[in-house]
Amino acid sequence: MDETQLLEHLRTLRKANNTAPHKPLLLLWLLRRFTTTGSTWVRYADVEKPVGELIDRYGKPTVKPLPDRAAMPFVHLERELWDVRDGADEPIDTSVPERGSWLREREAHGRLHDSVEHLLRDPEIHAAAQKTLLTHFDPDTAERVVIDIGGRTPAASLEYTGTHHPEKRHRGEDFDRRLRTAAMEWLQELADQGQETVTAKQLTEFRFEGQRIPLVGDGRRVWAPPPLDAALSIRGPVPESEADDGLARFGYDGEEPSAEEAIRRALERNAPLVWFVEVDQDLYLPHFPVRVVADEPAERRVVLALSGESPEENDSDERRYGERLVRSRLHQKVFSARVLLAYGAACAVCGLHYPDLLDGAHILPDGHPDGRPVVPNGIALCKLHHAAFDRKLIGIRPDLRIEVAPWVRADRSDNLMARYGLRDLHDTRLTVPRSPRDRPNREALEVRYHEYLRHVGAVERSR
Structure with missing residues (x-):
């Protein structure tokens, strides 16, 4: 499925019943869930109350609200978008009863297809999907729906603001230092908000002082975005190899000469870097600050302090312990991120x-x-x-x-x-x-x- 097909599916939901907002409300709720958790997987039991209340509020009035109004969209949402299964992981088709008790007894759960979630990782497609679903409501109702689901106005929710950072122009600081500080502060803000992993799309759309400055390069493991000439970030798995000094090694064999020069300049200037640890395809766990503390040209690699400390800042035993502790914690964070994603x-x-x-x-x-x-x-x-x-x-x-x-x-x-x-x-x-x-x-x-x-x-x- 591509973006055009996805948006067309979302537009044609209304053809099933022009007066019923059940499916758009379920999908808007799922989009919000995807924003906060990184997944649309959900049990019916967790959908029943919040989505049912949305349907009671914005759907066709009834004499007495039904407790399982969310069962209809959960069962009938188009299978081109939505996969529903029981507790034994067997598919549930659209002929089953629209009853909450039936779904709960069978531990029903659903998730948008992988191809749909992959598209929604693109902030622009995510915003377009939400905007399309909101066209099922008049403007005033759409604003109330978004506030109820996510606590933000439609204009704010459709604007991708995660990569915008307020200008930081501190006198006496050069652009390189300001950019590194801003990038790491932004990544920390995301982590503080519960978003520990970031997508490649987010990283390539980062903005600073009115400019779009990607934090990673397309296909490059070492990245120094113009106008920087020293590496700002590196990409790769958590380092497994370890020498007696407890420090990590990062091989640059196969990289372009400019990348080698960029990472050596980071060493010369003691510049802090971000290590984007691979969690999944185009999904990373940022670790920072990391410092390049030595070059080993014969092995075509550099030595990294994952703790961000230079070797002279600690004695060897304390540094070795600290580096191993940081590596262990980083392994655990990556493991946990991959498990939660799955x-x-x-x-x-x-x-x-x-x-x-x-x-x-x-x-x-x-x-x-x-x-x-x-x-x-x-x-x-x-x-x-x-x-x-x-x-x-x-x-x-x-x-x-x-x-x-x-x-x-x-x-x-x-x-x-x-x-x-x-x-x-x-x-x-x-x-x-x-x-x-x-x-x-x-x-x-x-x-x-x-x-x-x-x-x-x-x-x-x-x-």
Whole structure:
């Protein structure tokens, strides 16, 4: 699907029923979710209340609002755009009942197709999609809809402002220093707002002091945007190789001579860089500041301090420890970002979709021989269920069913979190990614589940 086809699909939604805004409202809600979480994956149970309230507010009036009005668009949204499946990951077609109870019982969940999400990563296409959906409403209603969904006016929501940075003209600072400061402040602002990963499109549209200055170059791993002559950023995976000094190495073999010169100038000037760590295609986790601290021309590589400190700022033992700690944290952040991306930024146990409350949890921990930082060794879990998983209050069987520890199930207190957050999860099914390659590794689950059973047995014997 291309941009033209996507917008045409969004325009023709009205032909199904000119008076029903159900589908546009669901899609506008999904676009907002995509902006905040990076994914449109959602359970029907999480859609029912917010989208149902939007339909009650902006749809055709009814004598008594129905609790499951969101079921209609969830079931009937065009399959060219939308994929709906049950808890066993089997497709749900449009002939099923439009009943919330039916969808909840079957753990129905949906997601816009990968091709649609790929298009929506482009801020201009995202804005065009939202603008097209808002044409299903009169202007006054459209403004209220956007405010209800995202808290911003249509004009603001359709303007891509993420790459605009206020001018910073501090006397005595040269353009190079001002640009580096502005770029890193902007990236930090995004992270503070919950957007830890950035797209290539965002990075190429960065604006500073009235100019468009890309923070990455097309196909280039080392980038010095004009008019800079020293490298501003580098792209690549988290470095795996490590020398005795604890510092990272970045190979520039295959780069153009200008790139080699640019990264050496960054070394000469002790200039801070941004390392854009690859998370997925055209998706990066920024790490900054990074400094080039040495050149190893025989190996065609430079030495990097991921902590941003120059070697003379620390003794060797402290620096080595600091660099290893930074690398470990960076590995964990990249692992977590990849896991959350695969799981649609939602807890695999309860469906909570607030990114700030989610972790990429290891099935087998770092210290285990098979505890690699790869998506099949991870599960997206909210803070509560991550802690419950680590403390063995819940276990996950190899068949993806959740098992709650016997003493937790036996607790009959009236505490709502204990009941709905733990006890009622027993024998429910884990929600896993659509792609088989991202689903939990069965062998890893078996090892972890046997650890859970041993713990349960020990606790039961001691009671």
